[in-house]
Amino acid sequence: RRKFILAEVLWPLVVLIGPMWLISLQGHQPAPPLGGDPAVAFSTQPTIIPVTLAAPATGDPGDSTPPASETEVEAKHPEPAPRVPLPPGAEPATLLGALFLSAYITLCLLRDEVPDRMLGLRTIATRRGRAGATTLVVALMVAAVTLTSWGAAHAEWHWLAPPLVAFTAMGVLLLLAQRMDDHAVTALWLGHAAAALVIVTTTA
Structure with missing residues (x-):
């Protein structure tokens, strides 16, 4: 049983961002009719x-x-049927979800660092240590706050989303500093749920 280093970062990006890009490309390139050029x-x-x-x-x-x-x-040849475009804030919101999911998985690996090390599992927490995993969480939280602030500045969602994400990031980092990893996972989950509710209900 092995885990790839940084797979907790790449997997959420592939799962969440990949389908969004495919949907966007399909919206701009409609398929031709069967048997037609x-x-x-x-x-x-x-x-x-x-x-x-x-x-x-x-x-x-x-x-x-x-x-x-x-x-x-x-x-004239008939024009192709128009496709329904994605909402304006769908793509940045999906990227924000990928950042939160990566941070959530990294926090879970931090929480399970000791048993994973005893089992010989290779994770970012067991290979890079607590400092390396915490640095990754900090980078993900900074990126999430920056993206949420950018989205609010461009009227993608309500201005209440950036403070929710910022307070969530500060709470998670404070709990990590006190080695309360279980509470950090819970705080991130609750903060993400609140921010997602605001974004989903206010995305144009």
């Missing part, structure tokens, strides 16, 4: 179609129907 099916260039027009006959023997004339009608 994307370059032709969604082309905006007009196509010239020759159409034969003839005046209708009146049924009068003396009436001379003018000869049929060929004209050109300009037709």
